[in-house]
Amino acid sequence: MIAKSHSPATITQFMTRNLARVEKPAQYVGGELNQIRKDPAALSVRSAFLYPDVYEIGMSHLGLRILYHIINERPAWSAERAFHPGADMETAMREAGVPLWSLETRTPLCQFDIVGFTLQYEMSYTNIVCCLDLGGIPIRREDRSLEHPIVIAGGAGALNPEVIADFIDLFVLGDGEDAIVQFFEAYESERGKHATRRELLRALVEKCKFLYAPEFWEPSYLDDGRIREYKALDGVAPSRRSVVYDLENAPFPTKPVIAHTQTVHDRITIEIMRGCVQGCKFCQAGYEKRPQRFRSKEKVLEIARESYINTGHDEIGLTSLSSSDHPELGGMMDLLNAEFGERRVNLSLPSLRVNEQVMELPKRIKSVRKSGLTLAPEVASNRLRRIINKNILNEDLYNGAEEAWKNGWKTIKLYFMIGIPGEIESDLREIVTMAETVSRLRQKAGRGGAGKVNAAVSTFVPKPHTPFQWHGQMPLEQVRQHQRQLYHWKNDRAVELKMHDSERSVIEGVLSRADRRLGRAIETAWRMGCHLDAWDPYFQYDLWLRAFAESGIDPIWYANRPRKKDEVFAWDHIDGGVNKLFQWIEYEKSIAQVETPECQVGGCGDCGVGARNCVSIKAVTGYFGYSMPAEKAKFKEPKWDHAADAAELAKS
Numbered sequence: 315m316i317a318k319s320h321s322p323a324t325i326t327q328f329m330t331r332n333l334a335r336v337e338k339p340a341q342y343v344g345g346e347l348n349q350i351r352k353d354p355a356a357l358s359v360r361s362a363f364l365y366p367d368v369y370e371i372g373m374s375h376l377g378l379r380i381l382y383h384i385i386n387e388r389p390a391w392s393a394e395r396a397f398h399p400g401a402d403m404e405t406a407m408r409e410a411g412v413p414l415w416s417l418e419t420r421t422p423l424c425q426f427d428i429v430g431f432t433l434q435y436e437m438s439y440t441n442i443v444c445c446l447d448l449g450g451i452p453i454r455r456e457d458r459s460l461e462h463p464i465v466i467a468g469g470a471g472a473l474n475p476e477v478i479a480d481f482i483d484l485f486v487l488g489d490g491e492d493a494i495v496q497f498f499e500a501y502e503s504e505r506g507k508h509a510t511r512r513e514l515l516r517a518l519v520e521k522c523k524f525l526y527a528p529e530f531w532e533p534s535y536l537d538d539g540r541i542r543e544y545k546a547l548d549g550v551a552p553s554r555r556s557v558v559y560d561l562e563n564a565p566f567p568t569k570p571v572i573a574h575t576q577t578v579h580d581r582i583t584i585e586i587m588r589g590c591v592q593g594c595k596f597c598q599a600g601y602e603k604r605p606q607r608f609r610s611k612e613k614v615l616e617i618a619r620e621s622y623i624n625t626g627h628d629e630i631g632l633t634s635l636s637s638s639d640h641p642e643l644g645g646m647m648d649l650l651n652a653e654f655g656e657r658r659v660n661l662s663l664p665s666l667r668v669n670e671q672v673m674e675l676p677k678r679i680k681s682v683r684k685s686g687l688t689l690a691p692e693v694a695s696n697r698l699r700r701i702i703n704k705n706i707l708n709e710d711l712y713n714g715a716e717e718a719w720k721n722g723w724k725t726i727k728l729y730f731m732i733g734i735p736g737e738i739e740s741d742l743r744e745i746v747t748m749a750e751t752v753s754r755l756r757q758k759a760g761r762g763g764a765g766k767v768n769a770a771v772s773t774f775v776p777k778p779h780t781p782f783q784w785h786g787q788m789p790l791e792q793v794r795q796h797q798r799q800l801y802h803w804k805n806d807r808a809v810e811l812k813m814h815d816s817e818r819s820v821i822e823g824v825l826s827r828a829d830r831r832l833g834r835a836i837e838t839a840w841r842m843g844c845h846l847d848a849w850d851p852y853f854q855y856d857l858w859l860r861a862f863a864e865s866g867i868d869p870i871w872y873a874n875r876p877r878k879k880d881e882v883f884a885w886d887h888i889d890g891g892v893n894k895l896f897q898w899i900e901y902e903k904s905i906a907q908v909e910t911p912e913c914q915v916g917g918c919g920d921c922g923v924g925a926r927n928c929v930s931i932k933a934v935t936g937y938f939g940y941s942m943p944a945e946k947a948k949f950k951e952p953k954w955d956h957a958a959d960a961a962e963l964a965k966s
Contacts, residue, residue: 320413322420328412336402340574341369344417347572348624350386350393351418358390359502361428362416362463365397366441367848372397373571374579376633377432377469381494383567391498394418394426395571398441399448401846407448414448423449428501429463431482433471436825437818437847439478440840442467446481453837455483455529460511464501464518468493472526473602474778476884477825479528480833483515487524487889488555489588491564496556497522516548524556526888533830533884539871541829541882555889561588561607568620581629581662582621586614586646590635591913592667593703594692595904596731598777599635601892604923606639606913611646618650622659629660636667644674664688668706668714676718686725686768687718693734694744700907701736703900708748715752719759725766726752732796733774733788733819735904742799745769750806764808771800771811773819775826778883779890781900786876787823790816817855821847823873824862829884832872835865893922 333339354360363381365372372378378395385393394416399407407414413422423429429451431442446453451462458465468486471478475485486493500521508514512529519525530550534542546552558564566585573580589606590597609617618630630650637643650661661679668691676687691711692704699706715726730745749769756765773793776782788796793816800811824832839861846852862869877883879898886894896919903910913919 320415320422322415325412325415325420325422328407328410332403332406332410336406337400338369338575341397342399342403342417343574344395344420346417346574348569349418349571350382352386352392354392354419354421356390357392359428359498360392360394360421360426361385361430361498362394362396362421362423362426363430363432364395364423364445365432365434366438366445367398367846368400369397369573370575370577373573373577374583375432375434376583376585377434377490379567379570379583380565381430381490382571383569384491384494384565385498387565388495388498392418394421396423396445396449398445398846401852404444404448404845413450414445424451424463426463427505428498429465431465431467433467433469433478435848436471436477436822437853439471439825439836440844440847442478443481443837443840444845454480458483458511460508460514462511464514466497470598470602473598473888473890474826474828474885475526475528475888476533476830477828477832478836479830480837483511483527483529484518485526485528486556487526487553488891489558490556491558493522493524493556497525516550519550519553523551523554526553528830531887541884543882544887546887552887553889555891557605558588559605559607561585561609562613566617568617569624570621572625579631580627581631581660582618582625582627583631583633584614584617584621585609585634586632586637586643587634587640590639592636592639592705593900593910593912593919595701595703595781595900596692596734596774596777597635598780601779601897601921602890603635604891604921608640608642611642611649614646615649615653619653622654622657628658629662630654631662631664633664637663638666638675647675647679666690666714668711674717676714676721676723686727687723688727688729689714690729691748692729692731693741694730694748695741697907698734698737698741700909701904702734703904703909705909705912711748712751712755715765716755716759719756719761719765722761725768727768727770728752730769730771731774732771732800733793735774735782735785737788737796739799742796743803745771746800746803746809749809749811750804753806753808764806767806767809769809769811770814771797772814773816775819775823777826778885779888779892779897781897781904783827783883783897784877784879784881784901787819787827787873789870789874790820793819815850815853818847818853820869820873821855821858824867824869827884828867828872832865832867835861835867838865891923896921 363378365375365378382393385391396414396416415422443453452458464483466484466486467482468490472485472487500518504514504517515527515529519527530547532545532547536542587608589603590600591606592600594600666689668689693699693702718726728749749767753764753767757763776785776787797813804811839858842857842861844854844857900910910919
């Protein structure tokens with residue numbers, strides 16, 4: 315582990331000697347436009363927040379921007395930024411014994427009160443271990459004392475925190491806007507009152523019900539390796555996720571830090587809604603982010619105006635899980651086009667669900683650079699749509715694509731998945747058919763020859779807190795076979811298939827579905843040299859397999875094994891928003907190919923979030939009509955006709 319006895323001055327000296335020797339040196343210096351730098355001596359709580367990947371990825375993450383804004387609004391608190399260094403800079407730092415530092419004050423991570431990670435992708439878990447070690451913090455939580463920072467983490471990865479429970483003190487469950495303020499207040503109040511780190515963690519968990527501390531949960535196992543139970547220690551209660559119901563008035567950064575170098579998203583990013591009620595059975599975020607909440611078109615315009623003044627970016631991205639579900643999307647785009655069109659500011663929607671609105675949107679996106687439109691059909695056959703509960707029509711997709719070609723779009727990107735439970739050869743063929751049909755529509759639209767279509771094909775990974783958590787992941791060789799078939803069937807040169815790395819999907823599956831016993835394999839993989847695993851030049855599948863073998867982990871048992879109804883998951887004691895009974899019923903319905911209507915159309919489905927919570931959104935915002943009758947606005951267990959589901963399964 316790197317020593318912590320370094321000052322900002324010695325780090326500056328190290329940078330002076332080494333910046334000219336590393337790629338993209340500007341990512342290490344700080345001092346960007348809109349950066350917030352505070353005097354450490356005037357602060358009561360200092361924190362460093364890390365996106366556990368390189369600067370160009372982390373600087374685009376909206377969640378990090380939101381937390382940075384909220385914490386730094388308080389005069390006595392600070393939030394500084396740090397990122398995983400590039401491989402060349404990490405080597406130089408280790409050779410010189412220099413710790414990972416924050417960009418604002420060049421303070422080593424180990425000198426902060428709180429160090430936080432955002433967990434967005436399982437393949438960043440070795441990066442977390444690396445950042446802790448490089449920052450001078452013991453990588454395992456049991457090796458830390460009161461003198462070390464409290465290590466927290468939140469985001470999608472907190473839905474199965476047990477995989478990295480060895481390395482994180484506290485997980486923040488749910489939305490972060492309110493939770494982070496409550497946590498900092500609790501920490502400020504409790505620090506200095508306790509004789510041990512364990513006592514401090516216990517006090518924080520007691521005050522903040524959304525915190526999950528692995529230290530106070532003890533797993534036990536059956537003889538066959540499955541989990542028997544998680545036992546709560548010291549009288550701790552199960553954690554409950556934090557939910558921001560009033561998204562309209564939630565804090566939002568309109569003066570984000572402007573990166574020194576190009577990032578993956580050099581634009582103004584505005585979250586226009588949170589949550590999704592489509593009920594796609596593979597989508598973890600769709601279940602975890604319920605209930606659905608919206609920002610009004612007027613609020614979005616206000617945020618866009620302030621952000622444009624403070625950044626000068628020439629693109630505004632409207633982001634959410636399913637932007638085309640926003641009931642005011644058309645009017646919102648008209649307002650933004652009227653405000654920014656003459657300023658030659660692009661308007662973008664990162665990914666669109668296929669519905670009847672898709673035909674109208676290409677006309678409304680009056681971009682200066684009409685480079686690419688992204689659509690997410692996910693699957694191409696009606697049979698798989700019934701299985702995954704994605705109620706879309708090919709006709710809507712094709713109408714939207716033709717309209718995009720007519721309006722001058724140069725490329726259309728389509729997102730697909732393979733490895734869906736129940737997938738057969740004809741489903742795969744439909745992917746190629748759909749992509750090539752979209753390409754040919756450019757000629758029909760009178761824009762010349764075939765249109766360029768990029769078909770991104772990822773491998774399905776069953777995720778916690780979804781109906782597909784009981785399914786096994788498709789074995790590696792079968793995935794490779796399906797990928798080869800897709801390449802074989804493609805004839806149109808204007809269509810490009812881009813396959814997700816099948817070996818990386820195996821590791822992602824293990825990291826998604828495993829339990830606390832995997833911690834030793836993650837540490838072993840990191841010590842063997844695994845890091846920056848999301849980047850092709852650094853991903854080493856063979857090293858991961860060696861780490862599993864040395865740690866006594868069978869990756870197939872974790873990734874590919876189907877689960878039984880009564881199996882205890884490593885995340886069952888974690889509040890994922892939607893209850894397990896509802897997920898099981900949805901799992902059964904997927905097998906029977908029985909669709910579940912979305913809440914806004916079909917009424918409350920009793921998913922466990924509670925109709926009362928959904929109705930509260932309407933009370934706060936005053937619009938976006940939820941359709942459930944008033945008498946359903948209460949918590950109740952779902953009741954389904956299992957006999958009818960079984961009969962439907964028999965017919966299929």
